[in-house]
Amino acid sequence: MVPVRSMVDVSRRSEPRRERRIEDGRVFQMRAVALAMLATATTVSCPVLADTKEPESVRLVFETESPSAGRGTQACPSQAEFFAAVRTYTSRWSANVDEGRAEKTIRVRLSVRGRETVGTLVVADATGTLSERTLVGPTCTGVARAMAIMVGVAIEPPGDQPSGPAPSPDEPSPSPSTRTVPPKGTTEPPSPPDAAAPDPPRSADRAVELDVRFDALAFDVRFESSTAVIGGALPGVAASVNLLFAVADGPRWLRGLRPSIGFGVRQSFPKERALRGGSVDFLWTAGNVRACPHTFDVAGIVHLTPCVETNIGILGASAEGYADAQHTSVAWLDVGGSMSVAVSLSQRVFLSSTVLVTGPLLRRPFVLASGATAAEVPSVGVLGGLGIGVRL
Numbered sequence: 001m002v003p004v005r006s007m008v009d010v011s012r013r014s015e016p017r018r019e020r021r022i023e024d025g026r027v028f029q030m031r032a033v034a035l036a037m038l039a040t041a042t043t044v045s046c047p048v049l050a051d052t053k054e055p056e057s058v059r060l061v062f063e064t065e066s067p068s069a070g071r072g073t074q075a076c077p078s079q080a081e082f083f084a085a086v087r088t089y090t091s092r093w094s095a096n097v098d099e100g101r102a103e104k105t106i107r108v109r110l111s112v113r114g115r116e117t118v119g120t121l122v123v124a125d126a127t128g129t130l131s132e133r134t135l136v137g138p139t140c141t142g143v144a145r146a147m148a149i150m151v152g153v154a155i156e157p158p159g160d161q162p163s164g165p166a167p168s169p170d171e172p173s174p175s176p177s178t179r180t181v182p183p184k185g186t187t188e189p190p191s192p193p194d195a196a197a198p199d200p201p202r203s204a205d206r207a208v209e210l211d212v213r214f215d216a217l218a219f220d221v222r223f224e225s226s227t228a229v230i231g232g233a234l235p236g237v238a239a240s241v242n243l244l245f246a247v248a249d250g251p252r253w254l255r256g257l258r259p260s261i262g263f264g265v266r267q268s269f270p271k272e273r274a275l276r277g278g279s280v281d282f283l284w285t286a287g288n289v290r291a292c293p294h295t296f297d298v299a300g301i302v303h304l305t306p307c308v309e310t311n312i313g314i315l316g317a318s319a320e321g322y323a324d325a326q327h328t329s330v331a332w333l334d335v336g337g338s339m340s341v342a343v344s345l346s347q348r349v350f351l352s353s354t355v356l357v358t359g360p361l362l363r364r365p366f367v368l369a370s371g372a373t374a375a376e377v378p379s380v381g382v383l384g385g386l387g388i389g390v391r392l
Contacts, residue, residue: 089152220389228381278321
């Protein structure tokens with residue numbers, strides 16, 4: 001009788017026209033405020049934007065235009081979110097005023113074009129006079145914030161803001177030329193700090209919330225072969241599902257990242273090892289988890305994704321041709337790094353390939369009762385695969 005037994009425990013794309021490239025969200029918002037202030041100040045060239053008289057009714061319309069959902073698609077705020085942003089600056093408007101009764105109509109349109117967003121502000125009065133402003137920014141949320149500021153200034157210019165209370169006639173006003181001279185031989189005490197001077201306002205962009213949104217779902221099947229299991233080529237099949245995300249807003253160094261996480265299963269075909277007096281069949285089954293920080297695009301059709309992967313499963317062996325042949329299995333665990341390449345055949349279908357360099361953490365040799373070694377797990381191995389997938 002020559003049973004198989006284990007010796008030791010398991011060890012082991014941009015548009016051609018760019019009106020302006022804004023790299024910093026704070027600078028972008030400051031420029032939007034400056035543009036809005038300029039628009040309200042030019043009463044001759046832009047009478048619609050500069051009208052400081054409160055209208056009887058102001059109608060606000062919000063529209064968005066973006067391509068169908070897919071990888072890299074920017075997320076824009078909803079109408080309710082944009083209206084709430086405008087209300088933080090002014091409430092002298094309504095979204096329910098009939099177009100024929102509105103004394104002033106303000107229309108905001110956000111258009112996502114590849115890697116940038118174009119915001120358009122059109123203001124029309126009851127006589128049909130139009131005034132239009134356009135902004136271009138890297139993210140839809142950033143452009144929407146700037147457009148909300150411009151809408152607030154257009155509806156309620158700074159000149160309409162109530163000023164502070166005028167000084168009472170009984171209160172003497174300080175004379176800038178009057179100065180008290182200390183007696184000779186004494187030192188003038190330092191002036192106390194102005195307690196009434198407020199601290200400079202902090203920019204709202206200093207504390208930027210990370211906005212990670214679900215982008216797409218991808219599924220693929222592959223034919224694979226691995227040298228990391230029993231020291232030779234072990235062919236098999238694999239299937240995986242990948243959840244793709246996009247960082248819509250957040251710190252500057254995180255904007256534009258497209259992380260993903262994948263789950264899959266790998267199943268090898270039976271692999272026979274012929275030995276004197278019989279043979280041993282090996283079968284490997286493992287679940288797969290991988291985390292990928294970013295996907296790089298090349299020419300718009302090739303997508304490179306570096307990942308960290310782990311495989312957890314079982315490696316089994318069955319002896320045949322021996323008296324009292326037995327079956328045994330051991331736990332499997334490996335960790336490694338991979339590079340996945342997807343080549344788009346259409347908007348949804350793609351060719352997939354992967355290369356994984358991994359090291360088994362649980363290594364147990366398979367030996368026969370006679371002492372002959374049936375297989376050993378290598379310290380490092382390579383897995384490669386090729387298949388086809390679809391984006392949902």
